[in-house]
Amino acid sequence: MNIGILKEVFPSERRIALTPGGVQTLVGLGATVYVERNAGALSYFSDDEYRTAGGTIVYSPEEVINRSDIVLKVAPPTESELNFLHDGQTLFSAFHLAISKRKTIETLLKKNITAIAHELIENERGDLPIVQTMAEIAGQISIQVAAHYLQTREGGRGVLLGSIPGVPAADVLILGAGTVGRTAARVALGLGAKVMIIDKNINQLREVENLFQWRVSTAVSDPYNIECAVREADVLIGAVLLKGEKTPHLVSENLVKQMKPGSVIVDISIDQGGCVETSRPTTLLDPTYIMHGIVHYCVPNTPASVPRTATVGWTNVLLPFLREATELGIEKVLRADIGLSKGVCTFHGQCTNYAAAKAFDLKVIDIQQLLKSSSTTNR
Numbered sequence: 001m002n003i004g005i006l007k008e009v010f011p012s013e014r015r016i017a018l019t020p021g022g023v024q025t026l027v028g029l030g031a032t033v034y035v036e037r038n039a040g041a042l043s044y045f046s047d048d049e050y051r052t053a054g055g056t057i058v059y060s061p062e063e064v065i066n067r068s069d070i071v072l073k074v075a076p077p078t079e080s081e082l083n084f085l086h087d088g089q090t091l092f093s094a095f096h097l098a099i100s101k102r103k104t105i106e107t108l109l110k111k112n113i114t115a116i117a118h119e120l121i122e123n124e125r126g127d128l129p130i131v132q133t134m135a136e137i138a139g140q141i142s143i144q145v146a147a148h149y150l151q152t153r154e155g156g157r158g159v160l161l162g163s164i165p166g167v168p169a170a171d172v173l174i175l176g177a178g179t180v181g182r183t184a185a186r187v188a189l190g191l192g193a194k195v196m197i198i199d200k201n202i203n204q205l206r207e208v209e210n211l212f213q214w215r216v217s218t219a220v221s222d223p224y225n226i227e228c229a230v231r232e233a234d235v236l237i238g239a240v241l242l243k244g245e246k247t248p249h250l251v252s253e254n255l256v257k258q259m260k261p262g263s264v265i266v267d268i269s270i271d272q273g274g275c276v277e278t279s280r281p282t283t284l285l286d287p288t289y290i291m292h293g294i295v296h297y298c299v300p301n302t303p304a305s306v307p308r309t310a311t312v313g314w315t316n317v318l319l320p321f322l323r324e325a326t327e328l329g330i331e332k333v334l335r336a337d338i339g340l341s342k343g344v345c346t347f348h349g350q351c352t353n354y355a356a357a358k359a360f361d362l363k364v365i366d367i368q369q370l371l372k373s374s375s376t377t378n379r
Contacts, residue, residue, distance in 0.1 A: 001026075001030070001031045001032070001069055001070065001325065001326045001329075002031070002032045002033075002034065002067055002068045002069045002070070003026060003031050003032070003033045003034070003068055003069070003070045003071075003072065003322070003326070004033075004034040004035075004036075004064035004065060004067060004068030004070070004071045004072065005017050005018055005023075005033065005034065005035045005036065005039055005055075005064065005072045005073075006036050006039065006061050006064055006065075006071065006072065006073040006081065007036040007037070007038060007039035007061065008039070008073065008074055008075050009061075009075075009078060010075035010076075010078075010301065011283040011284075011285060012283045012284035012285045012301070012304060013074060013075045013301055013304050014042035014043060014284075014304045014305075014307035015042075015043060015074045015301075015303070015304050015307045015310050015311050015314065016039050016040040016042075016043050016045060016074070016307075016311050017072035017073055017074050017092070017311075017314065017315075017318070018033075018072060018311075018314075018315050018318070018319070018322075019040075019045060019311055019312055019315045020040075020045055020049040020050050020052070020053040020055070021053065021315065022315040022318075022319045022322070023035065023050055023053040023054060023055045024053035024054055025319060025323065026319075026322060026323070026326055027053065027054030027055065028054070029323060029326045029327060030326065031326045032056065032067075033054065033055045033056065034055070034056050034057075034058050034063070034064050034067050034068060035047070035050045035055045035056065035057055035058070035064075036057075036058060036059075036060070036061060036063075036064045037057050037058065037059050040311075042307055043307040043308045043310075043311045044307075044308055045308075045311070061080070061081060061084060062084045065081070065084040065085060065086075065089070066084070066086070068089065069089065069090065069330075070089070070090045070091075070092065070322070070325060070330065071085070071089060071090070071091045071092070071093075072092045072093075072318075072322075073091075073092070073093045074093070074094065074118075074301075074304075074314070075093070075094055075301065076093060076094050076095055076096060076100065076104070077091065077093055077095075077104070079103070082104065082107045082108070082111075083107070085107075085111050085113055086111065087111055087112050088112050088113075088114075089111075089113055089114070090113070090114040090115075090116065090325075090330050091108075091113055091114070091115050091116065092116045092118065092318070092322075093115070093116075093117070093118065094117065094118050094119055094271075095115060095117040095119070095345055096117075096119065096271060096272055097117070097244075097345055097353055097355065097356035097359065098244060098245050098246045098272070098273075098355040098356060098358075098359045099246050099272060099273050099359075100356075102360050105345070105346065105351065105356055105360060105362070108345070108346040109346050109349050109350070109351065110349070112348055112349045113346055114330060114334075114344060114346070114347050114348075115344065115345040115346040115347075116340070116343045116344055116345070117244075117343050117344075117345050117353070118130040118131070118318070118343070119131050119243075119244070119343075120243065120244050120342055120343040120345070120353070121321070121339060121340055121342065121343035122338075122339035122340075122342045122343070123339050124339060126339075128243065129317040130314065130317050130318065131179075131241070132179050133313040133314065133316070133317050134303045134310065134313070134314070135178065135179035135180040135183065135241075135268075136179055136183050136313075137302070137303040137306060137309065137310055137313065138180050138183075138268045138302045138303055139179060139180040139181065139182065139183025139184040139186075139187070139239070139268070140183055140184070140187050141302050141303070141305060141306070142180070142184045142237050142239075142266045142268055142302070143161070143172070143184050143187040143188045143191065143193075143235075143237075144187070145264075145266050145287075145297050145302075146161065146172070146188075146235040146237070146264045146266050146297075147161040147191065149264045149288060149295045149297060150170065150234065150235065150262075150264055152262075154288075154295065155262065155288070155290050155295045156262045156263075156264055156295055157234065157260060157261060157262025157263060158262065159234050159262075161188065161191045161192065161193045161235070162191045162192025162193060163192050168194070169192050169193050169194050170193050170194065170234040170235060171193070171194050171196070171232050171233050171234045171235070172184075172185075172188045172193045172194065172195045172196070172233065172234070172235045172237065173196050173198070173229045173230060173232075173233035173235065173236050173237070174188075174195065174196070174197045174198070174237045174239055175198050175199075175221070175226070175236070175237065175238055175239055175240055175250055175251070175275055176197075176198075176199055176237075176238070176239030176240040176241065176269075176275075177197050177198075177199035177201065177204040177205055177207075177208050177218075177239075178199075178204070178239060178241055180237070180239035180241070180268050181197055181199070181208075181237070181239040182208060182211065184237050184239060185197060185208070185212060185216055186212075188235075189212060189215055189216070193235075194217075195212075195215075195216045195217070196216065196217040196218070196219065196229055196233075197216055197217070197218050197219075198218070198219045198220070198221050198225060198226060198229060199218075199220070199221055200220065200221040202220060205218040205219075205220070221250070226250055226251065226255075227255055230251055230255050230256075230258070230259060231255075231258050231259065231260075232260075233259065233260075233263060234260065234263050234264070235263065235264050235265075235266070236251070236259070236263065236264070236265045236266070236276070237266050237268065238250075238251075238265065238266065238267035238268055238269040238270070238274060238275040238276055238279070239268050239269065240269045240275040241269065241272070242272070244353060244354070244355040244356075245272070245355045246272055246273040246355075246359075247269040247272045247273045247274060247275045248275065249274070249275060249276065249277040250275045250276070251275065251276040251277060252277050253277045253278050253292075256276065256277070256278045256291070256292050256294055257292045259292075259293075259294050261293040261294075262293065262294075262295070263294050263295070264294070264295045264297065265278075265279070265294055265295065265296045265297065265298075266297045266298075267279040267296070267297070267298045268302060270298040270299070270300050271300035271301070274298060276296075278291050278292065278294075278296060279296060279298045280296075280298060281298055281299075281300050282296075282297070282298045282299050283299060284299055284301070284302075284304060284305055287299050321333070321337070321340050324336075324337065331371065331374060334367070334371055335368075335371045335372075338368075341367050341368065341371070342367075344367045347367055347370050347371075348370055348374065350363075350365045350370055351363065351364050351365070352364065352365060352366065352367040352370065
């Protein structure tokens, strides 16, 4: 098995898809691993560490792809990376196809790429392990970011996130009670903020209240509750996730105009379109803009601001799948591992992702049906 690791070219993407330790594991199983030169530099993993781990350093993305059966990357593939791919390869990457360009999925289909989306892979419990790991990071960072941008010099309203005697704490509103929301709530409470979480799932709200021993306020997601809470918020954290689908706008532009001047929006949902109508993607190099007097932070790859932590966490989750693929081959693993197969977006020239099929009006075929057909053909 030949596995290639690309250097990320997305603006300010500092992660790499696998640590040297992960490479060493795969090489030990008999894989040949190609790593693009300086791919780990921004995560402080040197080429020498990858060489010591048994990896082979190569000097261009084209060379990585041409030598590999499986290609690994973090951010969605660029047009040039897609053009380098050749028939029958497997690509592990973020895709977010429901909000991508039509040309992306057309290229994947035309080249018979097995496209496995990190954001759709499930574990045995039905959780999204890579998403969950990155969400734990993004949730923590969202509150750090909010506290920073509340400062007047950053365009904020000059409010301390926590309280001092005689002065109330900031109001933090979190839309979504998933991993990002819970992690953000933990950090915000630790800093002394007042926290409200809104979610449509009453069971998740019950779990949140139990988890934080009733130190957070909760409300069911409906227009009235959202409108009331947004108007009072000093900080709004967008933590909404619909698996594989574009995030709905829960906060309209008109409602943003009604927020307190200098409030801060941190829309972590931006990688799937954002849950605030005024959100648009930014980068770690230029992370904020002010619209209607409100600071917006909308970085789709927020965990890349702590790339070493993120890369180690990423490897912890991805490596078991790659070990199986190295030992058994990708199709055998997909037939045996339902959770991994749920991450497949295209396979043998067919679309297997319902959200992408809906977005681009394509025929969708269940991956297990295609795997069964492939198995019969190969006998």
